Amino acid sequence: MTGTGTSQPAGNRWGRYALSAAVLVLSIIGVTALIRGGQDQPRQIPLAVTAPPTASGSTPSDGGALTTGPLMGTSNPTRLVIPALDVDVPLTGLDQRADGTMQVPADATTVGWYTRAPTPGALGPAVLAGHVDYKKQPGTFQRLADLEPGDSVNVSREDGSMAMFTVVEVERHAKAQFPTDAVYGAINHAGLRLITCGGDFDHTTGHYEDNIVVYADLTVAHPA
Numbered sequence: 001m002t003g004t005g006t007s008q009p010a011g012n013r014w015g016r017y018a019l020s021a022a023v024l025v026l027s028i029i030g031v032t033a034l035i036r037g038g039q040d041q042p043r044q045i046p047l048a049v050t051a052p053p054t055a056s057g058s059t060p061s062d063g064g065a066l067t068t069g070p071l072m073g074t075s076n077p078t079r080l081v082i083p084a085l086d087v088d089v090p091l092t093g094l095d096q097r098a099d100g101t102m103q104v105p106a107d108a109t110t111v112g113w114y115t116r117a118p119t120p121g122a123l124g125p126a127v128l129a130g131h132v133d134y135k136k137q138p139g140t141f142q143r144l145a146d147l148e149p150g151d152s153v154n155v156s157r158e159d160g161s162m163a164m165f166t167v168v169e170v171e172r173h174a175k176a177q178f179p180t181d182a183v184y185g186a187i188n189h190a191g192l193r194l195i196t197c198g199g200d201f202d203h204t205t206g207h208y209e210d211n212i213v214v215y216a217d218l219t220v221a222h223p224a
Contacts, residue, residue, distance in 0.1 A: 069189040070221040072121030072163055077113050079156040080128065085143050087111075091155075094129060108134035111141070117184065120155040121163030121218055125184060125191040128155075132197045132208065141196035145170060145212045153192060153216050160224030165192045165216035172198050172210050183213060190218035 077091045094103040094112035105112045111130035118124035131139035147153075153165040173179055183193050192215075199210030 067123060067188050070218055071123055071190050072157075072161060072218070072221045073159075074119050074122050075157040075159040075161060077120045077126070077128075077155045077157055077163075080111050081154040081156070082147070082151070083154075084147060084151045087140055089140055091128070102129070105130055105134075107131075108137035108139045118190075119157070120165070120192055121157065121161070121190050121221060123188075123190055125187055125193055126155075127183065127193045127195065129195045132212075139196065141194065141212075144194060144196045144214060145172065145198055147194075147214050153194070153214075155192070162222040163190070163192075163218055164220035164222060166219045167214055167216045169215040171213045171215070173213065174199075174210055175207075178211055179213065182215075190221075192216040192218070 076093070079088070079090050081088045089109060089111050092105070092110055092112050093115045094105070095115050096102055102114060103112070108131050111128055113120070114127040114129065117127045120126040120128075130141035130144075132142050132144070133139045147167050147170050149167050149169065151167040153167060155163045155165070157163060171179070183195070194212075194214040194216070196212050197208035197210070198212040199208055201208050
């Protein structure tokens with residue numbers, strides 16, 4: 001038999017195979033670690049399929065000089081008002097489940113704030129989630145995709161203040177391509193993300209195929 005290559009001793013061939021297998025195992029371990037990193041961030045939930053970000057939700061404390069726009073202190077949100085959608089609802093806290101997924105509101109009308117993210121108005125991306133519908137009832141975020149840049153989103157807070165945000169972008173993503181870093185990653189200002197489901201409903205899985213993500217920036221910090 002003829003060929004263009006030279007034969008290799010059996011020992012060398014097995015050494016190459018062992019090395020390749022080791023590299024493959026390490027690569028799998030590395031990807032798994034990336035997927036599971038960041039215990040404070042949700043992995044996957046039916047409402048908004050996510051993976052943990054590679055960055056924290058706010059800039060380092062010594063980076064204050066790099067921040068832009070108004071900022072507020074930490075205070076839990078109590079109420080959400082979106083005039084363009086006729087939304088005026090109280091807010092509840094959403095933590096993590098034991099499996100690391102984010103809790104979701106328990107009914108169609110409730111909107112929740114992810115408690116492991118910054119509070120609305122503070123430095124970083126605050127995250128609010130609500131249903132587009134729930135058990136055949138229209139959800140508070142049913143028309144979230146109708147928001148446009150320039151629309152107002154106002155969040156009342158426990159200290160009596162109000163964080164007034166302005167929508168800057170509205171996006172739709174397949175759940176398998178959820179923009180995790182853009183939603184949860186570090187930013188240099190006070191931001192807000194509103195998340196719900198969108199797209200077609202998959203009757204096999206019982207979930208919508210996409211997510212709607214609204215990005216807003218704090219424009220007015222109304223004091224108590």
